[in-house]
Amino acid sequence: MKFVDEYRNTKVVEQLANALSNQLTKNWVIMEICGGQTNAFLRFGLDQFLQGKIELIHGPGCPVCVTAVDTIDKILYLAMQPDIILCTFGDMMRVPGSRYDLWTVKASGADIRVIYAPMDALAIARQNPDKKIILFAIGFETTAPATALSIIVAKKEKIKNFFILSAHVKVPAALKHILNSPGHRLQGILAAGHVCTVMGYQEYKPIASKYGIPITVTGFEPFDLLYGIYRCVYQLENGMCEVENNYSRVVKEEGNHAARQLIEEVYVTIPQRWRGIGEIPDSGLDLSKEYSDFDAKKHFKLESIQTSNQLPQLATDSICIAGAILQGIQKPFQCPAFAKECTPDHPLGAPMVSSEGACAAYYRYRKSQNFELTGKG
Amino acid sequence: MASSEFTWSCSVPNATKVIQMGHGGGGRLTHQLIDRIFQPVFSNPLLNAQHDGAILPFGNIELAFSTDSYVVQPLFFPGGDIGSLSIHGTVNDLAMCGAKPLYLSASFILEEGFALDQLQKITESMQRTALATGINIVTGDTKVVDRGHGDGLYITTSGIGQIVSKFPISPMSIQPGDAILLSGDIGRHGVTILAARGQLSFETDLISDCADLSRPVLALLQAGIEVHCLRDLTRGGLATAAIELSQKSHLHFLLDEKSIEVGEDVQSCCELLGLNPLYIANEGRFICFVKAEECEKAISILQSHPVSARTHRIGTVREHHPNGLVTAKGIFNSEKVLDMLSGEQLPRIC
Numbered sequence A: 001m002k003f004v005d006e007y008r009n010t011k012v013v014e015q016l017a018n019a020l021s022n023q024l025t026k027n028w029v030i031m032e033i034c035g036g037q038t039n040a041f042l043r044f045g046l047d048q049f050l051q052g053k054i055e056l057i058h059g060p061g062c063p064v065c066v067t068a069v070d071t072i073d074k075i076l077y078l079a080m081q082p083d084i085i086l087c088t089f090g091d092m093m094r095v096p097g098s099r100y101d102l103w104t105v106k107a108s109g110a111d112i113r114v115i116y117a118p119m120d121a122l123a124i125a126r127q128n129p130d131k132k133i134i135l136f137a138i139g140f141e142t143t144a145p146a147t148a149l150s151i152i153v154a155k156k157e158k159i160k161n162f163f164i165l166s167a168h169v170k171v172p173a174a175l176k177h178i179l180n181s182p183g184h185r186l187q188g189i190l191a192a193g194h195v196c197t198v199m200g201y202q203e204y205k206p207i208a209s210k211y212g213i214p215i216t217v218t219g220f221e222p223f224d225l226l227y228g229i230y231r232c233v234y235q236l237e238n239g240m241c242e243v244e245n246n247y248s249r250v251v252k253e254e255g256n257h258a259a260r261q262l263i264e265e266v267y268v269t270i271p272q273r274w275r276g277i278g279e280i281p282d283s284g285l286d287l288s289k290e291y292s293d294f295d296a297k298k299h300f301k302l303e304s305i306q307t308s309n310q311l312p313q314l315a316t317d318s319i320c321i322a323g324a325i326l327q328g329i330q331k332p333f334q335c336p337a338f339a340k341e342c343t344p345d346h347p348l349g350a351p352m353v354s355s356e357g358a359c360a361a362y363y364r365y366r367k368s369q370n371f372e373l374t375g376k377g
Numbered sequence B: 001m002a003s004s005e006f007t008w009s010c011s012v013p014n015a016t017k018v019i020q021m022g023h024g025g026g027g028r029l030t031h032q033l034i035d036r037i038f039q040p041v042f043s044n045p046l047l048n049a050q051h052d053g054a055i056l057p058f059g060n061i062e063l064a065f066s067t068d069s070y071v072v073q074p075l076f077f078p079g080g081d082i083g084s085l086s087i088h089g090t091v092n093d094l095a096m097c098g099a100k101p102l103y104l105s106a107s108f109i110l111e112e113g114f115a116l117d118q119l120q121k122i123t124e125s126m127q128r129t130a131l132a133t134g135i136n137i138v139t140g141d142t143k144v145v146d147r148g149h150g151d152g153l154y155i156t157t158s159g160i161g162q163i164v165s166k167f168p169i170s171p172m173s174i175q176p177g178d179a180i181l182l183s184g185d186i187g188r189h190g191v192t193i194l195a196a197r198g199q200l201s202f203e204t205d206l207i208s209d210c211a212d213l214s215r216p217v218l219a220l221l222q223a224g225i226e227v228h229c230l231r232d233l234t235r236g237g238l239a240t241a242a243i244e245l246s247q248k249s250h251l252h253f254l255l256d257e258k259s260i261e262v263g264e265d266v267q268s269c270c271e272l273l274g275l276n277p278l279y280i281a282n283e284g285r286f287i288c289f290v291k292a293e294e295c296e297k298a299i300s301i302l303q304s305h306p307v308s309a310r311t312h313r314i315g316t317v318r319e320h321h322p323n324g325l326v327t328a329k330g331i332f333n334s335e336k337v338l339d340m341l342s343g344e345q346l347p348r349i350c
Helices: A010-023 A035-043 A046-050 A069-079 A102-107 A118-127 A144-156 A171-180 A193-199 A202-211 A222-237 A257-266 A289-294 A322-326 A358-364 B028-042 B082-095 B116-133 B188-196 B214-222 B237-249 B264-273 B292-303
Strands: A028-034 A054-061 A084-089 A111-115 A132-139 A162-169 A188-192 A215-218 A243-245 A267-274 A278-287 B054-058 B061-070 B099-111 B136-145 B153-163 B179-182 B227-232 B251-256 B286-290 B312-320 B325-329 B335-337
Touching: A010 A046, A010 A222, A028 A035, A028 A171, A028 A193, A028 A222, A035 A046, A035 A054, A035 A188, A035 A222, A035 A358, A046 A054, A046 A222, A054 A171, A069 A084, A069 A102, A069 A132, A069 A162, A084 A118, A102 A111, A111 A118, A118 A132, A118 A144, A118 A162, A132 A144, A144 A162, A144 A257, A144 A289, A162 A267, A162 A289, A171 A188, A171 A202, A171 A278, A188 A193, A188 A222, A193 A215, A193 A257, A202 A215, A202 A243, A215 A222, A257 A267, A278 A289, A322 A358, B061 B082, B082 B099, B082 B116, B082 B153, B082 B214, B082 B227, B099 B116, B099 B214, B116 B136, B116 B153, B179 B292, B188 B264, B214 B227, B214 B286, B214 B292, B227 B237, B237 B251, B237 B286, B237 B325, B286 B292, B292 B312
Parallel strands: A028 A054, A028 A188, A084 A111, A084 A132, A132 A162, A188 A215, A215 A243, B099 B136, B251 B325
Antiparallel strands: A162 A278, A267 A278, B054 B061, B061 B153, B099 B153, B179 B286, B179 B312, B227 B286, B251 B312, B325 B335
16 A cells, blocks of 8 residues: 555565664663554564664553543533434543443433544534534544634534534643653653644654653654654664654644644643543643633533532542553553453453553554563563 | 552443443454353254354255344445345355355345335345345245334345255364465455445445355365365454354464455555454455365365455464464564454544
8 A cells, every 4th residue: 555555664674673773782761652653563563673672661642541531421421411412533432431431321322423523523513403412522633623623614604503522632741741750761752743743843842852852753654663763762872862853754843734723723722631640731622712602511511510420430440550551650561450350341441442542552462362462561 | 750649540331231332243242242141041052053054954964044134324335235235144154154055034124214116126136136146035024113213124134055065164173284265355345334324534436345155165165175164254354253263163373464465445444544454344255264285276266256266375273272362473473462352343533
């Protein structure tokens, strides 16, 4: 397949792996931010090229996994109200709230539609004028512009039955949060190529210099991933800490101007709670005043709803170490519940639910039934 | 922030007490339904074999008996419709038992308000497919449900065929060393249906692979090839079929991902949507376990039939494994476990 096969060419990737091996003089710890990168690493078994000298730490870049439990509980509550159609992306369906997930609520009669793009939700709003359509808007800066566009179009068309529950989150704020935490072991960072496609990479420059850490903008194919690591290691071995674009076929320094404008037009930056991590300042996107008519939180007065009354909490299970995994402090297989009590069928924590979650990726791409794993700890 | 500072943990979602969509996905939830509800209640030796159909002794011959329901949306899609699908599906299930399909029944659940001309078209499509396949629809039933209680129409077909295989075709017959053959490219039916639902914001020229598989299978059997097992790759796709058979045979199957053909159009859709073609439904593809020595002969027989013209070997049966195991060797030669999905595959967010 064009634009994919070239980056999966085994000869080229092996040459790159040799070059990487030749420049390695010591061990390094590198975080790949995006869940898509984690997934691709394990899917292609690229850990075999890291010579046991590079430890990969899997970052919090799975938007489904980091959506706060309280937010999910509120969306579950909303979905169960009459005359509501809830629209969401597919991998949100099985993420557990404090008691239920969206599949369970759908099976109980809620009208929940899996959409592929926010404009699909707007089309559902046009087709169902007697219902209120809520788009559960999740994702990083990658999906935020598409949500923004649907709101702008809704405003222009004076559509009154379309609402957004924004749980959009921003990568750089989370990255700073992790780098500020005393326990972190990061020496290099692979920035998420898709997020940088939208936002560019200027905002990473002060982070690289403040924390003295190389940041390489990296794509998702085997060549891209190994090249991102190769360049990161080059910087580490040479005492450098720069922001480098290694996904230049897609990413420009200033990002995608039109997409950034959509974000600026529609959202304001707010502190956001991340599942497993807690509140991170300046890490969320909420609708600006100008678009507040579309804000599901305001329209349905969500602040006043105590979801715990509607959805009694089960006893929490303290085995799950999702928080430490989402921050890269521990690896999925270090969790006592991994692949035992906790499986994709029966997730104890969100990283086991989404296909982008680190635990699910480790589970899916383990090498044998004995749970010998790729990506050594 | 150190891990000890976290108080967050996530409660266990409650065990599902009602049917969810995932129960129909062919994955682990479907198996739970069978293993926990149907199998214990209906238990008998013929059912417990859990093959694509039951093998019934009848005088000095054996009959294969199979049934399947069809609820596909949309009713008409590129490459077929619910009518042709309902014939091919059951005919293929019989073929996978090593049987020559003979007779089918057809039951219709019709929704009040469903257009008669649509029904006419679907019925004619069924008859055309039946004739082409060489079987007859010999009995049937019709029920009507209130508007809003059905999706236009649902069809159930059941079929009887005569076993023509000299060797028992069953998961239990699979042996270490067997070659695993795949009859063509995978994922076309599933992606065609996704596109035909109009949910994708791009168009494809994809056509479902929906086809009669009985001819190539009968040709293999008539040539006396030692076929140990056959399985069509319907819901849950190649991976789910292989995992099911490995679990029943208690063997390790090693697949070579590089040799599994995925059309460029299917691959593109899957890359865009974050779907894995190994788990996508097919309606005209099967895997075949044959004695390794007869592998080349089997491939050339299958390749002489248009529906299996691109058959090739995709793997080997390895040693005994207590729970069954399927691993796939990827493009960089790393081997990973293929796991049964819980329910349906979900498109990824980014």
